[in-house]
Amino acid sequence: MELGTGIGWRPEMAEAVEALPGLDWVEVVAENICPGHLPDSLARLRARGVRIVPHGVSLGLGGAERPSPERLSALAERAEALGAPLVSEHIAFVRAGGPLTASPSLEAGHLLPVPRTREALAVLCENVRIAQESLPVPLALENIAALVSWPGDELTEGRFLAELVERTGVRLLIDVANLHTNRVNRGEDPVAALDELPTEAIAYVHVAGGVERDGVWHDTHAHPVPRQVLDILAELRRRVAPPGVLLERDDAFPPPGELAAELAAITGTLRGAAGGGSRSPGPARTPVAPPAAPGTPVPAAEPADRERERLAIAQTALLSALVAGTPAPEGFDPARLRVQARALAAKRADVVARIAPELPELLGGTYRPAFLAYAKGRPLRGGYRRDALAFAEHLLARGRPEDPRHRRQLALWWRDRTGPRPPRRGTRLVRAARTRLAGVGR
Secondary structure, eight states: OOOEEEEEOOGGGHHHHHHOTTOOEEEEEGGGOOTTSOOHHHHHHHHTTOEEEEEOSSOOTTSSSOOOHHHHHHHHHHHHHHTOSOEEEESSEEEEEETTTTEEEEEEEEEEOOOOSHHHHHHHHHHHHHHHHHOSSOEEEEOOOOSOOOTTOOSOHHHHHHHHHHHHOOEEEEEHHHHHHHHHHHOOOHHHHHHHSOGGGEEEEEEOOOEEETTEEEOOSSSOOOHHHHHHHHHHHHHOOOSEEEEOOOSSOOOHHHHHHHHHHHHHHHHHHHTSOSOOOOSOOOOOOOOOOTTOOOOOOOOOHHHHHHHHHHHHHHHHHHHSOOOOOTTSOHHHHHHHHHHHHHHHHHHHHHHOTHHHHHHGGGHHHHHHHHHHTSOOOSOHHHHHHHHHHHHHHTTOSSSHHHHHHHHHHHHHHHSSSOOOHHHHHHHHHHHHHHHHHO
C-alpha cells in the first residue's frame, strides 16, 4: 500500500498543511477528532484526494489489561469515517493499576515502554490480535522513544519487533526519530535495530525533530529534524523503500516555507540513499528467521492470567514511581526516573493548558508552577478534562488566585463545567461579556 509523502495534521497548522504542494496524505490524532464533525480543513483535504490515517495514542496495547472494547470501537469508527487505508497505534502502555492489581487506576498521560521480555511480548501479541479483530482496516504499530529502560530485557528492539510481526502479522510504523532518541537515552544502536527489522512489514515511517538537554534527548516534535535522524532514515532506505514517510510537528509550528523545506529534505534523503548503492557491511549479527508475511500470523499460545498479573504489578510500580512519587522499583535508575517524571508532569500541564486555556489566562505566569505543585501528589486518573476541573477546585479551596476578580472568574468557570446542566453557549457569552465589562470598569 503506497502512501507517499505526508505530514501530521494539527489544527494549529491546518492552513499551512493545505498549502503544501505534492502532499499525498496526512495523519491525525484519532482521539482529537469527532467522526460526525470533521474539521473543514480535513474535509477539503479529503475532497482533493489526500488520504487520512488516524493515529491512536490511548489504546495502551502494551499494557497488562486487554484493550478496551470502547476504545477499539471509537478507533474503528474514525477509520471508517475517514475512509482510512489503515490505522496506527504504539507499542506502549499508558495506564496501570486497576482490577489486576486491586489498586486505583493510574494514567500516564504519555507513552511508556514495555519490558522486552517474552512474557510481556506474549501479552502484547494477544492484545494486538484482539485489536486486529476489532478494526476494519490493517493496524500498524510504532516503536516509541523512551527515557527509561526496563531491567532484565531479554530481546533487542529489532528482535522484539520481528517476533511481534511473526506472531501477529501486524504492520510496523518505524519512527526513525525514536530510534535516535533511544540511541542517546538508552545507548541502543539504531543500525542494529534496522538490521533485525522485518522490513517487508513496514507500513510507513515517522520523521521528527527534538532537542538534547543535559545528555538527554527530548523527542519534542517542536524542533527541526536534525541530521542524525535523517541519517537513520537514509540507513533504512538502503534496506527498503518505505511505502510512506511522514513529518511530525506538534508544537512551535513554523511557517509553511519551513515545513515545505523539511519535507524536501526528507524526500531528498530518501532519493539520495536510494541512489547511493547498498549499505556498507556492519559487524556480523545472529541471523533472524524471516517473519511471516504481514497478515499471516504464526499461531502462539495465549498468555496465562498470571503473566498479565505479573506485568500489571511491574507496570503499576513503575507508573506509581513516575506520577505518585513512590520509590523507584528495583533495577531502575532513580535519576532517570526523575527526569521522566518531570517530563510527564510538564506534558500534563501543557495538555491541560490546551484544553482549558482559561486557566493559564487567569493565572498568568503562576499557572505552570501551581499546576506542577498540584500534580506532584495527585496522579492523573480520569482524563485531562477532569484533571483541569480538579486543579481549579484545588486552587479555589486554597483561596487562589489571590486577585479576587480572577478568583471569581475561576469559580464561575468551574461551576459552569461541574453543574448538573452546563449553561448554554449564549449564557456563557453573556457572562464572558459581563466579566470583560467589569474588568474595564476597574
